[in-house]
Amino acid sequence: MNDNNDLVNSHILGPVTVNSFGDKFLFNLNRHNFDKVNSITLFDTKFGETLFNENTLYVIVGTDSGLLLKYLQNKAIPKGSRYIFIEPESVLTALKEYGLIVPAEQHERILCVSLHDWAFAIRSFKIADYFYINAVRSFNAFCAQDDFINEYAELSWNIVEVLAQLNWENNTAIGQEAFIDRQIKNIADNRLPAKLLQHAFGGQTVVILAGGPSLDEALPWVRLHRDKFVVFAVSRISRQLLAADIEPDFVFSVDPQEISFDISKEMFRFGSRTVFICSYHASSKLINQWQGLMLYLGQRVPWESHLNVANLGGAGPTVTNAALNVAYDLGFKRIILAGVDLCFTRDGFTHAKGSNEQLVGPKLNLTSLQVETNGGFLAPTGNDYAQAIKTLSLQAKRIVHSGGRVINGSFGAAKIEGVEYIPLAEIGLESSAINAKAIVDSKVSDHVIKEDYLADVLSELKRAEFQVDAIRRLAERARSINDSMYNAEGLLENYKDKRKLDQIEKKFKRQHRHFAKLVKRFGIRQFIQLVRPFNDEDWTFEEAKRLGNIYYDAYSEGTKKLSRLIEDAIQRVVARQQESESTPDFDLLFEQWRKDKSFGRAKAWRLKHPDVEVSAANEALLDEFEREFQEVLDRKDTRHLSRIKSRSNLTIVRQRAGLLFKHKKLEELQDLLLSLDKHEQQQAAEPYRFLIQGYLAELLDDAASALNAYQKIIEGGEVLLEDALIRIARIGIDHEDIHNVHLALDCLSKLNPVYLPFYAEIQRLQGDMINAIDTYSVYVSQFPSDTLAQIKLAMLYVDCKSYDGAEMMLDFILSEKPDYQAAIDIKQQMLVNRGQ
Template sequence: MVDELDRVGQYDLGPISLNNFGEKYFFNLNRNSFDKVSAEALFDSKYGKDLFGEDTLNVIIGTDSGLLPQYLQRKSLPKGARYIFIEPEGVLQALKQNQLLDGLDEKILCIGLEQWPEAIKSFKISDYLYINAVRSYNAICAQDDHIGEYAELSWHITEVLSQLHWQISVELGSEAFIARQIVNLADNGRPAKLLEKAFIDKTVLLLAGGPSLDEVLPWLGLHRDEVVVFAVSRISRQLLQANIEPDFVFSVDPTELSFDISKEMLEFSNKPIFVYSYHTVPTLVNQWHGLGLYLGPRLPWPSPLNVANIGSAGPTVTNTALSVAHHFGFKRIVLAGVDLCFTREGFTHASGSDEQLAGPRFNLTSLQVETNAGFMAPTSCDFAQAILSLSFQAKQLSDMGCRIINISGSAAKVDHIEYLPISEIEFGDGNVNVAEIVAERVNESAEYDKYHKKILDELGRAQFQIKGIARLAENARRINDEMYSADGIIENYKDKKRLDQIEKKFKREHRHYSKLVKSFGIRSFIKLTKPFNDEEWSAEEAKQLGNVFYDAYQEGASKLMRLLDESVERVQARQQEYAAVPNFDLVTAQYRKDRSFGRVRVWKASAAKVPGHVQTEFTEFEKRFVEIVHDKNTRHFAKAKSHGSLSSLRQRAGLLFKHKKVEELNDLLASLDKHQDQQAVEPYRQLIAGYSAELQHKPAQALDAYRHIVDGGEALVEQALIRIADIGIDNDDIHTANLALQCLSQLNPFYLPLYAEMQRLHGDVLVAIDAYNNYIGQFPQDTLVQIKLANLYTEQGIYDAAGMMLDYILAQKPGLEVAVAMKTALASAGF
């Protein structure tokens, strides 16, 4: 009898609900979000002005039953703004069928994931990315995710957008990269080219931060003298804990987060050599106390100081280290910790990393890759792209005679990279004396005073050029303002000719520097192409076009000039470090400004007599430096912890259960043993155990796990009761199913019809009628349930009530075929 009942845990949006403000929404999508406050008031409070920026592309997961796009439409859309709403396909179709997305402006798209490529192309996402104007949000329904459909969609879009942002930044030669390059000028004394082919035909072990790093460190501790070691900077903490120092340490990232994850490298001795990109975060570069070699061009404009050098190959630091290994002459490159996938438990990095300390990552999509050992492992969109990039690079290096080997079976399988356990690799180079080889090529006592003088001369030339560009832009702006009449018509064509002459000067006299200025005003220049506005320029807008153009030049020149001025001050401070009688105040002021407190270690080793008050300041700086390096509560750690939120854990468990992934559920269960808050994860442990038992056809074991959750009475009670009810239904266990449905109907009115149907099936008709009426009182527009109640009245011979219910239905939906037929049948029977 119970098998006639619908399953409780099935995907269902619930009825269309109507709140006191006349707003319609799917109840199980939004539950009680709009009960006490209107959608408009809630959206005003939640988003404020965030959704109303001009020239912005907003990507929003979920539509809140169509209420959010309708809200935007009523508010009137900002100039140049576009909106892409993404819904699960089933939700999207239900919204369309119920006309909840009707009448939307063409600047608002509501799509499923399959339409994403077409949507971002038609809305010109690249143009918005160029001006850093893509914003992403989760609607309320996506945050709550009562239907278990939004989490993976949200995780996927977040990864895709992050990847697109990175690609555009690289394409633009981003302002941030050039800014870092100018900041690092004071310290970019030695190019990495100095070690070109210095290690011909030797073997190098390249260490990255993946989980398999843990496998090689014990071996490396025993065989350290037998191999040259490259290490990415982010694993410095783990190397220090293992009492291992690399020969070379690498960094390429310009962001402050890179400092957070790499700062422990500053605790190495001065023996390792720091190889870094010209745009690496300056706080690593200017506090490094050993030999440093920069990659790429020294200056962002043509100059004799841009000596031949090894390029800063990307996109990742691993790609860069591989490229450098080839240029240094290594013919065999052995990879460890280059996994590009996660462990089965959801760990993304090796022991001791922020990611590992934060606990397992739960917001994983269903994307998987094959490993060297032949099993499948979860990965991310950016890792998947990195696999393709690494494969392409490995092929190039292999064609040039390099042999690349990965020692980890749990690493992603990459074309053109061999898999070989480290025990089977012969490191036959003997004891390679790296320091001796480097000393033959690199003069560590370089004449920095001459270098700094040359850099100051270059900066002076650049300042002269940028000032000239700024003057021209200011003059052009004034001419353009005066050139038009009130109607937007050019009155004096001599002014137009003067502007043309200024434009020629930009291109001829200031050609290279003008291009550089544009890099700093790029976002304003891109707006000039008017990619976001389909309307024709008005006369006033045509007049303003020239102003925007010259303002963009002035903006870029102003930003660049500030950087150049600051760079001059920084180089002058470096000169004082080598002066016979240093200006200590100037130097320490620069250290404070750059937050390069650790630089005092470099200076103390060579500085002459230091006054007492400066010694006190040095002591303070060293203390600040130690505090910063040892501080574990960084922004990066906070970000890592966010990937392991308990809401993501619930959503991931539900996804794995839905897709019947028993092995992955057991891996997820095992990962909880390493979670920081064991008490908080206990109900999640029981839920996952129950899911796994169900999929293994062990209903008694599953029920036991779910009942532990219900007895706890806090988190996940609804999820546990759903599973208990379904197990009861599947096993024809009336008592279990009935009790679970009764509890569910008290928690959430969405379950009242199922509870009513259960009572009807085993004869408690009055309870069933009460449950139906209770539900209809809360959802008066759910015609299907009203029909079910009319049927029940008819079956029980309560014809007056059946007739009243049918009249109520027909008043709402005149001519509804099933209601008319039932009404006719009652009339034919004389009721």
Template structure:
């Protein structure tokens, strides 16, 4: 009785319900989603054509009781497209047992998380990732998550897919990286190798953006002159607020989001040195007013301008800064803010960051890592991967004679990195004159004119080569079109020979640039292999294969020529910045085009005569620059806020309670004090407080918290009533349990059988019978409850009603043992 009423175990999925359209679904998975409209109509409205694109892999959390895969099955499945549905193990088994996943096409997989690695291998997920064709969705049941099983599953898959996307982008040498490399050519004047071994045997403090940074900044402010400081660009806001300038600032990411989180670095003076990857987002590179040192290759093709340089190690900016520290000669590297885990309250970054301002993060998986201080802390899939990467790098550097320390106890424990509490840190180098060391290595003034002229020569050489490739591809496309008969058969083998000669020219005369073109048409080239399409090529498709191949070349050359043309204009504009009589209009237009409004500060610092109308325009540009840098409502901030939505809070609290994580619940409760909307989180505060009290066996305290939710009458009432009923049953408080179940049965018919059972046990038989009949009227296929009602009729001597109910059951399920046995007992008793 306690288990059935208290834990509601049997009714986690609810009975199978059938709507007016004949569609079957587990009631508690989908509740009333399909009451008024059919599943097909709802899916049409929700997904439209999204699920029917060709050559795509769709990953979907939840199946909506099997209705969503059945919906897909009822349509013509698109060519080359596959579907992976992921369900919690118990739900998957229930769906299979109820035959709700029978007869699915081989292109549709329904799996549990345990089968994920095998499923993505068999469905060749990498091939879809290569062409940017992996999509993820939450089914309706996963969005609602009435059973508190889908949230963590969804969070986990989202993180895993994000990681896979990133890995494939790096593997492909993504065109985004090369595009940013070409844009940055105008400004990549000095390689970071100029400072190779410049700081031999010295110590550096490397600052990243983890929450433990907050502990370090007050200490650093007192000891700033004693230490060389490396800082990742994303903490610039916090450093400015603390009135601290680093010696070196680092950035590697090519995305616009990177600009959003790093733009405050542009407010530093010209003293810090910017060390950045060749593909860093250009709006940081071209508006920096101090010394810039790039990492990696200048050009994405072989050239004398690709001078020896320090590589752009990855995958994170911290990895890059660590590598540069070694190359600059530092033998003692102290890490701060390199946490790779979250605070117990769910904060991922230091005070002042977008993530901290957005509030605590609630969509945390159950992944945890050990910290330097010995306690466990939540982390994410990408942080867990970063820990492995950092450990591997640290081993390499320690083998090379470096010692690496982390001074935060709350940071993740990483092998090959020693823990040194901040109270014990000592810098024995004395004051290091960074400016003097830099001046010795970078003493000559920048020869911008010579550099820009060389870059222009390279760009024009590339344009000539790419134009040649485009011409060959166009010619090949024409020949390929003409050499096939109407049946897709080659009629003229001389034409085939011409195509072979063109292919040789691609490989010989344009070898390096042809490879570059393929980087920009890579997804089209991958499409050619059709690795995920098991169907045979038709004659017509075979005929079109050559055209698709040369069209891919055309796509690559078109993108590249546009980039190269823009790069030429940008370099020519840079030349005007140093001309005796600049073409102001050309420069202003380039600033506007690149949104590099802050660059006017650089020109104003060296220009002597600026016309009045240009001065006015410059003033407007400076104003826009300040507005952009100070704008806090960025896409990154919006993304950070999405991690703290209240539906995730309810789900996380439920998961922690379910797994009896008392300490984590306490941390989650504390995190709500820092949420932006205190009124909105109040019911959640009471729910978590109730959960925590229950785990401490403080029933009265828990009941008080839950009753406040019920009295409020808003969100979470059902969750609160479930807990009140549970406590009532556990403590034999019949009145409390009865009242809670009565309220629950009015909110959700799922609880009617539990309410009926409670009334039966306490002698209120008529109310029990009414409750059972009410339920059966809504769920006529739930045989278990029908048996219970028949049994109740028999116990009360109402044998006619019991017999009618049993006849109804046997009409649906002839031979059902429980019904046959009960029927026989009634007959043998003479009723």
């Protein structure tokens, strides 16, 4: 029965089949994806224009039996774009053997490789340049999404992991536009630099609270000893701190993304004791609605300016790294980390109780990346955490070198060089209380914000507006000159024009050098084409003209984006000036607050102007803004919650469990089973739980328990039915239980015709030749191009001495493949047998 081991092999690709639209594909890669519509229509519907952006590197897992690759090869490839398809080795080999993919060398901007050649592909296609312009996109083809062969999940996770790591390695220039965007939006509100508190807490102790799972264990200890240390908290744990009745001294945020507001908005419920320390580029909705003391990190404006006073830095990559930097700069000599795990629990929980991540259940799509913990065991982590670990280690070593200490009190936190592990209960604390607010007030009170601060900012923004507009006019003039200095044949005709362009370039570099650099950051997608990572041919005059136009268009595009930001910032500053007036222009205020969705400013205005008389109409609008702000704070179903729900999707479990079983990862399977016990959809999780129990039993050589678990899946319905039947067949083969193998294959062949040949083989082994012939005939009628199955059917006819049937089958094969030697040999042997 060992001849049938292939039936449970994960490389069952099925035969090549042709649908009614003429699409050829390996049946078990795509099954019924192309039954109702042809592949081109399906790809158009699924991907639309998302696969055809210019200057983009696409990484696509799977080719849908070569159909998606062919689809792209027949399209006009966008300018500057390239495509890397990656397939499992076995699939790629089969696609080549069946002629379903065209050799890569025929398409210089499309590669189809296995993981073995992945490093070569990304180097030759200059992935770093695409990362530089934030233009790497990854997709899963239909075959990878469905993963009927249990090969694509591992490949896809591997690629996602590698791309994330490469992104981190190339992220110094990525996302600058978003940071500068927030920086300009926040100019009016970034008033007090965090440097005012430098060395303010010399020799004292601070506890930095982050959102890792160990926060749950730390909060009771923090509450018990609250007055013995200063408390730093990342903004995302505000909900948990409120539930624990802990008000931090400082709350931190650095993320420029708007979703940061969703996960941090509970910080607005803290009292006046809490100081907000934020990066200059933190979410504008957090910064412009905070009603207490706020200190910013970094520079006020992204150009050389007197507004950029000396300040503390706040480099990441995470908010915890930024908080640790500030703790060092403020003079703390002992820094205790709590909830700073930088890894997940073994059962998949990434954050503490009360967080959105914990509410939706365990993370099921964990990658293979792991780190050693303080407890000595391995725990899963992510690429962002892995990078944060490296940075935190460097920070800790600097602090230790200066005579300080960094301590982590969590057994399950990542072990980090430079950070001591001491359980919280064993850490000795100061006997006297620390009054952080009094220290802060003493340092900040002498630095009252100047009355004319906003006027100063407004003047600086108008200077920037003038500079950017001058660059725009120069770029437009240069574009016009560049167009006119070539003749009809594309040759350079007027060298005087060339000198004019040189003079304009000098103005960019001298008169406007600071703002020209800033403009370039906003036109980076266009400017990167001038580095020419996308083609290597020599320049022609025509190409020089085209690139010149790209260059000046890039300047124009950058000035347009930057001008819009500066104009918005000017309007915002004018609105802030009105907020200081006793009788403001309420229409202007309301318009700005609506535009920025900064409804919380209404309450702040009322607190600062308690004695100002307001008309009934304006009073009603102020009430409306306050209600709107309160509704935003109370809203639970946020975008962040919706986004993270996908990672606890149960369909991920099948792929992950199969991957862990394949690599015999017993402990990780047990952890995955434990995570299902905590999933919010317990009834839906049942078949997945049985599947994992079956896998675990097989790894422990307990066939009876495995069969019992798989039988429960079959009794439960259609979910994971095919997976269970395959394992039952596998166990039956291993234990020579032909009855169970027969039943399993009978069911499998009804679910998926790809199993019909295996069922036919079992029937043959049982001596049921007639039914074996019938089963093979059903299969061959569905897949008339599977020559191997046709040969086996012909041989069955021969074994049964049904020579007419055999001859008919062999003639059909030879009509399609006249030189097919196996068919010729059988036919000759059959003639000999019939002659005897």
